[in-house]
Amino acid sequence: MLELVTNVQYVKGIGPRFAQILLEKGIATVEDLLYYLPFRYEDRLNPRGIGELRAGEMASIIADVRTFGLFRTRRMPIFEMTVGQGRDTLKCIWFNAAYLKDKFRAGMTLALYGKVEAGDRGGHRFEVHQPQFEILHDPTAANGDGDEKKWQSLEVGRIVPIYEAAGNGRLTARWFRRVIHGLLEALTADIPDAIPAAVRGRMGLIDRRRAFWQAHWPEVGESLTNLQAARTPAHIRLIFEELFFLELGLELKRRKVRAQTGVGFQINDRVRAAVKRILPFHPTAAQKRVLKEIAEDMAEPVPMRRLLQGDVGSGKTIVALEAAVIAMENGYQVALMAPTEILAMQHYLSARKILEPEGYRIVLLTGSQEHGRKKRAHHHIARGNAQLVIGTHALIQDTVEFDKLGLVIVDEQHRFGVMQRFRLMKKADEAEPDVLVMTATPIPRTLALTLYGDLDTSVLDELPPGRRPIVTRRVGDERSEEVWEFVRKQVAAGRQAYIVYPVIEEGAMEGELKAAIKMFEQLRSTEFASLHVGLLHGRMSADDKDATMASFQQGEIDVLVSTTVIEVGVDVANASVMVIEHAERFGLSQMHQLRGRIGRGAAKSYCVLMTGGKVSIEAEQRLKAMVDTQDGFEIAELDLQQRGPGEFFGTRQAGMPNFRVANLLRDRELLEAARREARNVLEGPNADLTKEEISRAVQHLRGHWNRRYGLVEVG
Ligand code: ADP
Ligand code: MG
Numbered sequence: 001m002l003e004l005v006t007n008v009q010y011v012k013g014i015g016p017r018f019a020q021i022l023l024e025k026g027i028a029t030v031e032d033l034l035y036y037l038p039f040r041y042e043d044r045l046n047p048r049g050i051g052e053l054r055a056g057e058m059a060s061i062i063a064d065v066r067t068f069g070l071f072r073t074r075r076m077p078i079f080e081m082t083v084g085q086g087r088d089t090l091k092c093i094w095f096n097a098a099y100l101k102d103k104f105r106a107g108m109t110l111a112l113y114g115k116v117e118a119g120d121r122g123g124h125r126f127e128v129h130q131p132q133f134e135i136l137h138d139p140t141a142a143n144g145d146g147d148e149k150k151w152q153s154l155e156v157g158r159i160v161p162i163y164e165a166a167g168n169g170r171l172t173a174r175w176f177r178r179v180i181h182g183l184l185e186a187l188t189a190d191i192p193d194a195i196p197a198a199v200r201g202r203m204g205l206i207d208r209r210r211a212f213w214q215a216h217w218p219e220v221g222e223s224l225t226n227l228q229a230a231r232t233p234a235h236i237r238l239i240f241e242e243l244f245f246l247e248l249g250l251e252l253k254r255r256k257v258r259a260q261t262g263v264g265f266q267i268n269d270r271v272r273a274a275v276k277r278i279l280p281f282h283p284t285a286a287q288k289r290v291l292k293e294i295a296e297d298m299a300e301p302v303p304m305r306r307l308l309q310g311d312v313g314s315g316k317t318i319v320a321l322e323a324a325v326i327a328m329e330n331g332y333q334v335a336l337m338a339p340t341e342i343l344a345m346q347h348y349l350s351a352r353k354i355l356e357p358e359g360y361r362i363v364l365l366t367g368s369q370e371h372g373r374k375k376r377a378h379h380h381i382a383r384g385n386a387q388l389v390i391g392t393h394a395l396i397q398d399t400v401e402f403d404k405l406g407l408v409i410v411d412e413q414h415r416f417g418v419m420q421r422f423r424l425m426k427k428a429d430e431a432e433p434d435v436l437v438m439t440a441t442p443i444p445r446t447l448a449l450t451l452y453g454d455l456d457t458s459v460l461d462e463l464p465p466g467r468r469p470i471v472t473r474r475v476g477d478e479r480s481e482e483v484w485e486f487v488r489k490q491v492a493a494g495r496q497a498y499i500v501y502p503v504i505e506e507g508a509m510e511g512e513l514k515a516a517i518k519m520f521e522q523l524r525s526t527e528f529a530s531l532h533v534g535l536l537h538g539r540m541s542a543d544d545k546d547a548t549m550a551s552f553q554q555g556e557i558d559v560l561v562s563t564t565v566i567e568v569g570v571d572v573a574n575a576s577v578m579v580i581e582h583a584e585r586f587g588l589s590q591m592h593q594l595r596g597r598i599g600r601g602a603a604k605s606y607c608v609l610m611t612g613g614k615v616s617i618e619a620e621q622r623l624k625a626m627v628d629t630q631d632g633f634e635i636a637e638l639d640l641q642q643r644g645p646g647e648f649f650g651t652r653q654a655g656m657p658n659f660r661v662a663n664l665l666r667d668r669e670l671l672e673a674a675r676r677e678a679r680n681v682l683e684g685p686n687a688d689l690t691k692e693e694i695s696r697a698v699q700h701l702r703g704h705w706n707r708r709y710g711l712v713e714v715g
Pocket of ligand 2: 318
């Protein structure tokens with residue numbers, strides 16, 4: 001009998017050599033192999049007769065090999081084959097397929113799957129181009145397998161699972177079918193199920209062993225549509241399980257943090273008055289609500305772990321500074337971490353403007369600061385002279401020692417996963433500081449649940465008053481002269497403009513693209529000869545960047561030519577025009593972030609998306625979305641759909657769990673349910689959960705967390 005933990009090499013048909021190949025796919029145990037689900041199912045229960053095919057349909061056909069040959073055309077080798085069922089014949093064509101030359105023999109039985117096309121050569125009514133195929137039977141092969149009859153039944157006359165091949169094609173779909181079928185037959189009857197019975201009951205989950213069987217070998221009558229959409233009872237059971245333990249882990253993490261001693265900040269009239277004093281404007285209702293949520297957390301002697309989501313321009317900065325004032329008034333230090341130096345600089349400037357008049361002491365720490373200055377800053381921080389420390393993530397996390405750190409504010413913008421790696425240098429006997437993470441990319445709720453399920457969230461869902469919608473237009477760059485004329489007019493009316501390029505310099509790879517440096521030279525000597533034009537890009541020294549930003553902020557520069565370095569957080573209220581060149585090159589969230597740089601003042605704002613070059617269908621969708629909506633959540637959803645969760649969040653290292661069966665785009669409802677049930681379990685024993693069940697679920701999770709989700713230890 002095989003157990004879930006058994007090494008796959010002991011499964012019949014595998015052995016040490018194949019086990020090695022499977023290991024490269026992350027499959028080490030029987031359980032791992034059971035999770036290697038088919039990516040597709042083929043209906044070979046009712047394979048189509050050649051006589052009843054119709055052009056345009058996807059069909060599964062079982063037929064004999066009649067004739068075949070490799071033809072070399074000028075452009076590529078083409079492999080053609082005629083297959084037949086009795087008197088009906090069909091042509092199959094594989095392009096660029098010299099590798100098929102020696103694969104077939106006349107008389108073999110094949111299963112074919114592909115799109116049926118009207119035939120146009122050789123007298124066949126229909127052709128199938130590039131069909132997927134499997135050799136079901138080879139009459140010429142020496143048949144060493146006594147079970148051939150039985151295996152045959154796995155290939156036809158049923159819905160057949162199709163697996164991704166492994167080991168450069170050495171482990172074929174067919175190989176997986178046999179091995180996994182054998183494994184299921186040999187699998188012990190008693191496989192543990194760590195999901196508590198009451199949860200199973202509420203969700204209507206089938207048992208685990210049956211789920212494995214049916215996900216690989218669907219029962220007769222199962223709908224092909226449900227199978228392909230992973231919506232059979234078997235799939236639902238396996239997906240829910242994966243999501244349930246993820247949520248359970250996140251919830252445990254959340255509880256673990258909350259079990260530590262944090263700082264309980266005093267919030268009395270004096271502190272409230274201090275917070276009020278710094279406000280340069282009336283906060284919006286959303287800002288008030290969010291500050292209240294934060295302040296309530298801060299007052300608790302439990303470490304705060306809160307995510308503040310708010311679209312660009314929603315006014316997160318002032319909320320963060322209010323929280324900072326609460327901490328400073330309580331005699332604690334605050335760290336504000338930004339993803340880039342420009343942004344750290346900007347936070348520093350606005351924090352000084354708002355906080356220094358009230359006597360708070362602020363220091364800036366950046367990598368490019370001169371050594372002596374850095375050393376003095378460190379000294380002030382360690383001695384407690386500096387109350388608010390602003391710098392980049394890396395800098396503050398790695399090297400800074402605080403005297404009495406009480407609050408950490410992380411301006412993540414759209415970089416994620418900082419929480420997962422979060423560590424600060426602090427003294428061992430200190431209370432755990434509160435942490436507030438701010439993000440500007442609205443995160444679709446499902447993803448927030450997954451990535452930040454261990455955080456509490458606040459949402460700034462209201463823009464400050466007086467904002468007018470930004471007029472967004474899309475134009476081809478053949479009309480650039482009109483655009484430049486428009487920019488000149490806006491500048492004449494007292495406004496400022498950004499012009500953004502995808503790259504800094506023209507390189508060999510990007511030869512077709514207009515680049516920031518070149519266009520800066522060109523524009524300032526031609527179209528904008530009478531204006532003050534500035535240049536900003538990532539390869540400039542920090543001092544030059546700062547100087548440029550400062551003069552743009554002060555209105556000395558009319559038109560700022562730049563790369564996407566301005567994307568994050570830059571705030572110049574008088575800038576009301578944004579021209580994005582090669583807009584077809586930019587990601588959706590990126591363009592939305594860029595556009596968020598304008599529309600911050602009273603003037604009407606304009607965003608011009610200029611395209612130059614080929615615009616793909618996806619790019620077309622992105623541009624349309626930009627023109628149609630300014631709602632960050634809507635844009636994030638579309639972006640997520642276009643790019644998938646991995647790309648959307650950057651990379652795996654950003655803390656995305658690697659799922660085996662779940663898919664965040666497809667399985668949102670199951671994720672919500674999993675979260676609800678996971679929380680329910682940890683509420684403790686109640687009428688329908690026993691203590692044993694709870695500890696079994698938690699135990700199961702401990703054994704699986706690292707490998708299953710690739711996330712950090714729960715502890
Ligand atoms: P983000 O959420 O993108 O960081 P900011 O905090 O930079 O947004 O705020 C955007 C702009 O709106 C800033 O110029 C800020 O001063 C202004 N602002 C924020 N809140 C208000 C408010 N309640 N009333 C008026 N202006 C506000
Ligand atoms: Mg900001």
